[in-house]
Amino acid sequence: MKAIRVDYSPNINGVVQIPGSKNSSLALLAAACLSDETITFKGIPNIADFRVICEMGEEVGLTIKRDLTGDVSIDPRSISSTDFDSEKSSSFRTAYYFVGALLAKYGKVSVGYPGGDNFVSRPIDQHIKALEMMGAKFTYHKDYYEVEAKELHGATIYFDTITSGATINAMLAAVRAKGKTVLLNAARDPEVIDTAIFLKTIGANISGAGTDTIRIIGVNQLTGGTHRVIPDRLIAGSFLIAAGVAGGSVTVTDVIPEHLGSCIAKLEEIGLEIDVRDNSVTASSTGKLFASRIRTGMYPSFATDLQQPMTTLFTQASGKSIVAEKIYPNRFQHVGQLRKMGADIRVRSGVAFVKGKSNLIGTTVSASDIRAGISLILAGMVAEGTTYITGVEHIERGYEDAVNAFQSVGVQITKEDINYKFNNPFYGNAQKGC
Numbered sequence: 482m483k484a485i486r487v488d489y490s491p492n493i494n495g496v497v498q499i500p501g502s503k504n505s506s507l508a509l510l511a512a513a514c515l516s517d518e519t520i521t522f523k524g525i526p527n528i529a530d531f532r533v534i535c536e537m538g539e540e541v542g543l544t545i546k547r548d549l550t551g552d553v554s555i556d557p558r559s560i561s562s563t564d565f566d567s568e569k570s571s572s573f574r575t576a577y578y579f580v581g582a583l584l585a586k587y588g589k590v591s592v593g594y595p596g597g598d599n600f601v602s603r604p605i606d607q608h609i610k611a612l613e614m615m616g617a618k619f620t621y622h623k624d625y626y627e628v629e630a631k632e633l634h635g636a637t638i639y640f641d642t643i644t645s646g647a648t649i650n651a652m653l654a655a656v657r658a659k660g661k662t663v664l665l666n667a668a669r670d671p672e673v674i675d676t677a678i679f680l681k682t683i684g685a686n687i688s689g690a691g692t693d694t695i696r697i698i699g700v701n702q703l704t705g706g707t708h709r710v711i712p713d714r715l716i717a718g719s720f721l722i723a724a725g726v727a728g729g730s731v732t733v734t735d736v737i738p739e740h741l742g743s744c745i746a747k748l749e750e751i752g753l754e755i756d757v758r759d760n761s762v763t764a765s766s767t768g769k770l771f772a773s774r775i776r777t778g779m780y781p782s783f784a785t786d787l788q789q790p791m792t793t794l795f796t797q798a799s800g801k802s803i804v805a806e807k808i809y810p811n812r813f814q815h816v817g818q819l820r821k822m823g824a825d826i827r828v829r830s831g832v833a834f835v836k837g838k839s840n841l842i843g844t845t846v847s848a849s850d851i852r853a854g855i856s857l858i859l860a861g862m863v864a865e866g867t868t869y870i871t872g873v874e875h876i877e878r879g880y881e882d883a884v885n886a887f888q889s890v891g892v893q894i895t896k897e898d899i900n901y902k903f904n905n906p907f908y909g910n911a912q913k914g915c
């Protein structure tokens with residue numbers, strides 16, 4: 482079994498170059514299929530989700546190639562089928578974007594049910610509602626669903642809840658649909674804007690992305706083009722939080738600081754010194770960490786994907802902190818693992834009450850999802866002794882090389898095969914039973 486090993490690493494220091502955003506990349510890879518020519522993307526991270534999309538795409542004739550410079554080219558002209566393998570398409574979250582992107586052109590798409598990080602409930606009713614209002618018909622099977630539309634038409638769609646996924650999916654479907662689509666109560670996330678900017682580059686008629694009303698007028702043809710993916714604000718935020726947990730100073734470069742607004746403001750409140758430049762942000766500890774509260778929300782509110790690393794930071798702040806998780810009220814799988822390391826956290830009805838400062842102790846813990854994994858790496862940096870984190874495959878869905886990135890700021894971290902350690906009495910620190 483692979484595990485990430487983290488040894489006590491106080492006072493981290495260094496610079497991390499932030500890669501392209503996973504969440505934008507997942508939307509863009511599907512959006513490219515709307516084109517009638519070849520698309521080139523710069524900055525798509527080589528994460529597990531990308532690799533599975535390449536495999537899934539290859540099976541239906543969708544050619545996705547990465548060249549030696551890291552650029553990814555996609556040629557949608559060779560698509561010969563729109564029946565995606567259900568197992569592969571269920572191994573990540575966003576296979577549903579291929580429905581939105583391919584439906585107008587091909588009239589029928591089948592994919593597996595969405596996978597990705599499991600927060601108990603992640604409905605897709607707003608995706609279904611939007612596509613049905615545009616004329617799509619869903620048929621549900623045990624492991625996959627089929628979506629058909631003789632002709633997709635524009636519609637005025639009001640989202641009952643703000644959702645980045647359904648906003649992007651409806652936008653993809655509307656680009657080649659007949660007539661005008663208006664999306665009301667749309668998500669304003671940077672990834673929505675990035676997808677819209679790319680689509681406009683290749684000829685889509687979209688206005689209003691970044692506001693809560695997006696208008697799309699369907700077009701018949703889209704050209705090729707080149708687009709650079711926006712930087713991953715969630716990786717950047719996690720490294721800034723890391724400086725608070727371990728102490729020291731971390732600079733994240735190649736970022737769009739505006740995307741980190743709520744995170745930066747919170748870190749300042751908690752006691753970190755933040756220096757914002759044109760395309761970099763530095764977080765430095767001041768030796769003080771104040772207890773605080775966060776309430777997650779859709780952009781520009783505090784991102785749910787930074788809630789888990791922030792919870793680790795609160796374990797190191799003296800006093801009582803409160804974490805209200807409003808997007809995924811069950812996104813607290815990391816809490817049990819942090820408690821195993823000595824954290825004092827209670828969860829009630831979607832709210833975590835964190836009492837700090839706790840002296841954490843290294844042990845074997847398990848990452849249930851990407852950000853839970855990151856929160857455990859951060860905890861391992863200040864825990865006494867050694868922490869082993871299993872569930873590495875979850876972390877690798879979102880990070881190309883988390884170990885290398887954390888090493889670059891001085892964290893003592895490696896990826897190891899831990900089976901032999903469990904069976905070897907000389908490795909007393911590696912405990913079983915995660």
Ligand SMILES: CC(=O)N[C@H]1[C@@H](OP(=O)(O)OP(=O)(O)OC[C@H]2O[C@@H](n3ccc(=O)[nH]c3=O)[C@H](O)[C@@H]2O)O[C@H](CO)[C@@H](O)[C@@H]1O
Nearest residue numbers: 504574603604605606607608642643644645646647786808
């Ligand atoms: C690949 C990707 O981009 N993943 C991100 C995306 O997920 P994802 O796109 O799945 O999340 P959404 O923005 O859609 O979800 C926001 C909220 O809307 C709810 N909802 C969503 C769709 C729907 O049909 N019905 C519904 O009720 C969700 O349960 C959640 O409470 O945004 C989440 C919220 O910022 C992030 O945690 C994920 O990292």
Ligand SMILES: C=C(OP(=O)(O)O)C(=O)O
Nearest residue numbers: 574597598786851852879
């Ligand atoms: C929840 C996440 O990812 P996904 O939506 O891909 O499962 C995440 O990136 O934290």
